[in-house]
Amino acid sequence: MKGWFGYLLMGILGISAFTPAVAQQRSSYVLVIHGGAGTILQKNMTPEKEAAYKASLKHALETGYGVLKGGGSSLDAVEATVRVLEDDSLFNAGKGAVFTHDGRNELDAAIMNGKTKAAGAVAGVTTVRNPVSAARAVMEKSEHVMMVGPGAEKFAKEAGLEIVDPAYFRTESRWRDLQRALREDSIAAAKSNAYTNPGKLGIKNIDYKFGTVGAVALDKQGNLAAATSTGGMTNKKYGRIGDSPIIGAGTYANNQTAAISCTGWGEYYIRNVVAYDLSALMEYKGLTVQQAGNTVIKKVGDMGGDGGLIALDKQGNMTMSFNTEGMYRGAVTKDGKIEIAIYK
Amino acid sequence: MKGWFGYLLMGILGISAFTPAVAQQRSSYVLVIHGGAGTILQKNMTPEKEAAYKASLKHALETGYGVLKGGGSSLDAVEATVRVLEDDSLFNAGKGAVFTHDGRNELDAAIMNGKTKAAGAVAGVTTVRNPVSAARAVMEKSEHVMMVGPGAEKFAKEAGLEIVDPAYFRTESRWRDLQRALREDSIAAAKSNAYTNPGKLGIKNIDYKFGTVGAVALDKQGNLAAATSTGGMTNKKYGRIGDSPIIGAGTYANNQTAAISCTGWGEYYIRNVVAYDLSALMEYKGLTVQQAGNTVIKKVGDMGGDGGLIALDKQGNMTMSFNTEGMYRGAVTKDGKIEIAIYK
Numbered sequence: 001m002k003g004w005f006g007y008l009l010m011g012i013l014g015i016s017a018f019t020p021a022v023a024q025q026r027s028s029y030v031l032v033i034h035g036g037a038g039t040i041l042q043k044n045m046t047p048e049k050e051a052a053y054k055a056s057l058k059h060a061l062e063t064g065y066g067v068l069k070g071g072g073s074s075l076d077a078v079e080a081t082v083r084v085l086e087d088d089s090l091f092n093a094g095k096g097a098v099f100t101h102d103g104r105n106e107l108d109a110a111i112m113n114g115k116t117k118a119a120g121a122v123a124g125v126t127t128v129r130n131p132v133s134a135a136r137a138v139m140e141k142s143e144h145v146m147m148v149g150p151g152a153e154k155f156a157k158e159a160g161l162e163i164v165d166p167a168y169f170r171t172e173s174r175w176r177d178l179q180r181a182l183r184e185d186s187i188a189a190a191k192s193n194a195y196t197n198p199g200k201l202g203i204k205n206i207d208y209k210f211g212t213v214g215a216v217a218l219d220k221q222g223n224l225a226a227a228t229s230t231g232g233m234t235n236k237k238y239g240r241i242g243d244s245p246i247i248g249a250g251t252y253a254n255n256q257t258a259a260i261s262c263t264g265w266g267e268y269y270i271r272n273v274v275a276y277d278l279s280a281l282m283e284y285k286g287l288t289v290q291q292a293g294n295t296v297i298k299k300v301g302d303m304g305g306d307g308g309l310i311a312l313d314k315q316g317n318m319t320m321s322f323n324t325e326g327m328y329r330g331a332v333t334k335d336g337k338i339e340i341a342i343y344k
Numbered sequence: 345m346k347g348w349f350g351y352l353l354m355g356i357l358g359i360s361a362f363t364p365a366v367a368q369q370r371s372s373y374v375l376v377i378h379g380g381a382g383t384i385l386q387k388n389m390t391p392e393k394e395a396a397y398k399a400s401l402k403h404a405l406e407t408g409y410g411v412l413k414g415g416g417s418s419l420d421a422v423e424a425t426v427r428v429l430e431d432d433s434l435f436n437a438g439k440g441a442v443f444t445h446d447g448r449n450e451l452d453a454a455i456m457n458g459k460t461k462a463a464g465a466v467a468g469v470t471t472v473r474n475p476v477s478a479a480r481a482v483m484e485k486s487e488h489v490m491m492v493g494p495g496a497e498k499f500a501k502e503a504g505l506e507i508v509d510p511a512y513f514r515t516e517s518r519w520r521d522l523q524r525a526l527r528e529d530s531i532a533a534a535k536s537n538a539y540t541n542p543g544k545l546g547i548k549n550i551d552y553k554f555g556t557v558g559a560v561a562l563d564k565q566g567n568l569a570a571a572t573s574t575g576g577m578t579n580k581k582y583g584r585i586g587d588s589p590i591i592g593a594g595t596y597a598n599n600q601t602a603a604i605s606c607t608g609w610g611e612y613y614i615r616n617v618v619a620y621d622l623s624a625l626m627e628y629k630g631l632t633v634q635q636a637g638n639t640v641i642k643k644v645g646d647m648g649g650d651g652g653l654i655a656l657d658k659q660g661n662m663t664m665s666f667n668t669e670g671m672y673r674g675a676v677t678k679d680g681k682i683e684i685a686i687y688k
Contacts, residue, residue, distance in 0.1 A: 117615050117616070117647070118615070119614065119615050123492065123585075124492060124493065142582070143611065144582070144584045144611060145610075145611045145614045145615060146584065146585040146586075146590075146614065147582045147583045147584055147585070148467065148468060148492050148493065148583040148585055149468065149492065149493045149583045150583065151581065151582035151583025151584070152582060152583050154582060155581070155582035155583075237495065237499070238486070238488070238491045238495035238496060238498055238499035239491045239492040239493045239494065239495025239496050239499075240488045240490065240491055240495070241467075241490040241491070241492055242490075246490075246590055246591075246592075247590075247593070247614050247615065247617065248590075248592045248593060248614070248617035248620060249591070249592060252617070266489075267487065267488060267489045270463065270489045270490065270591050270592070271461050271462070271463050271489060271591065272461070273591065273592035273596070273617065273620040276592060276617040276620055276621070276624075277620070277624065280620075280621065280624035280628060281628065284624060284625065284628035284629045285628045303461070
């Protein structure tokens with residue numbers, strides 16, 4: 001929670017984070033992505049690591065932009081973009097996802113079509129290489145919106161998606177994160193009353209919660225789409241589900257307003273119905289996508305939560321609002337100009 | 345979908361369903377409940393069955409009203425009320441829940457505190473006698489909002505909730521519903537391309553989706569709360585989750601606006617973020633709870649979905665909006681006057 005009031009103050013003063021005067025006011029964006037928000041400080045970053053993140057974000061943006069430039073749909077663009085980030089072990093989605101308390105990688109994802117308001121989501125899957133594609137299959141090949149656990153895996157397999165051994169998702173750095181969290185957890189549990197508070201995790205490093213990826217896109221037909229994918233939080237227990245696969249909380253798209261993908265402390269995003277609230281503020285109060293983005297992040301902050309979001313409207317206006325130290329993020333204009341940033 | 349346009353027309357003309365001129369305009373309600381919406385026709389009902397439903401709804405209302413009258417919280421009232429309906433095999437929640445494709449009873453529930461906007465939800469639990477109490481435990485005894493499957497069951501057990509054998513939930517009438525759905529499903533599957541559409545259920549009787557229960561309450565301290573519990577839809581596959589346990593979709597409460605519990609075709613409620621949309625229409629557009637209720641049900645109907653909802657604001661104004669043939673429902677005024685209705 002360090003530096004907390006500073007960020008709130010920034011929000012109150014309307015200071016936004018992504019080279020505001022330039023980047024956020026042109027209305028020419030077609031694709032915006034994030035790779036998670038959190039305590040991302042330049043002083044803790046090596047030049048090599050920073051370069052690796054930027055290269056990954058660039059690769060994802062180029063992939064999605066290629067789809068859009070070729071006349072592809074925003075839905076295809078966000079799926080392709082998120083697949084790149086899922087396949088990249090730097091991010092907490094797909095390969096490289098964080099571990100649960102039980103040492104598993106349980107993945108959640110959602111996708112939404114702004115034109116039709118069709119949506120799909122999966123949660124708690126452990127064998128689907130690209131959860132975002134499973135979410136799309138739920139949307140397009142079933143009558144449902146959300147499937148969880150082994151049922152969702154069975155569906156993904158029947159839908160012809162690539163199934164992998166759970167070991168595919170494992171990375172050593174995430175495994176070490178879990179071991180550290182387990183040590184901290186056992187100390188916290190010993191201090192607290194674990195019987196009356198069985199789910200209290202006592203996690204000190206709030207960044208264990210972050211690293212979700214997401215994309216929002218606007219295609220040449222004027223249609224918006226959003227997708228989000230995550231491994232959740234390190235050391236998560238009890239089949240916990242965060243905001244990413246919850247339509248309206250972590251993911252939402254509506255051609256009349258915006259496409260939105262969130263990243264952050266999921267519980268606060270669920271309680272504030274963040275993604276849909278942004279849309280509602282645009283539709284019902286006439287706020288711009290930037291104003292709405294800042295408003296909903298301030299609400300999350302006022303409640304004690306943190307994180308960020310990306311949102312893109314049908315005119316190509318976008319926002320990347322966050323109240324953390326940093327957020328891996330990038331955007332492409334319709335002319336193909338790529339912008340990438342990490343810190344505040 | 346029979347009679348569909350008639351209901352839409354009713355919605356457009358502002359005709360509401362619950363003795364509108366009398367019941368919905370007094371602002372003195374403290375507890376409103378539903379036991380599911382659907383094709384509930386008087387011609388298909390026996391006097392005995394109707395009397396049984398009414399007695400059950402009355403018992404649930406009296407239970408919740410007793411809590412409120414004694415100065416208890418709205419949270420305690422909605423939990424106690426929903427527990428009665430979960431324990432009652434007439435409703436599709438707890439005992440008497442519908443069966444999944446695999447012959448299991450998988451239960452979902454959510455609860456939300458309008459004062460703090462704290463929320464809890466469980467989905468896909470098979471051993472917790474009262475899922476609404478598990479949702480409350482998630483809210484109050486964990487740092488999470490949503491837990492699913494075996495993890496949620498483990499949590500509920502550690503939190504001291506009553507665990508039952510899955511056979512506890514079984515009722516013969518619901519089992520026969522599944523057998524009928526399986527026969528229809530296999531016919532539908534044979535007709536459709538099951539490979540490209542693995543999740544298409546081909547269910548003819550849309551009422552297989554209904555029977556959810558819910559309660560919204562306003563206590564003497566002026567605090568609102570909402571709770572919803574369901575067995576989902578007969579013959580559901582692939583770990584499908586509907587709107588009931590999704591905060592913002594099937595359940596939402598906010599002292600500034602209203603407490604809301606939905607019932608109906610869950611996928612449409614998720615895509616429309618129905619419960620939170622009702623709240624947003626009140627907060628951002630100044631609609632009354634009745635206007636907002638009718639607006640969101642019309643949105644669901646316009647998209648092709650059906651169902652209903654109950655909502656109660658902090659002044660005690662309430663609405664029971666639905667676009668189906670009927671909805672099991674009831675309300676209590678602050679003076680203890682009980683109103684119960686089933687049909688349009």
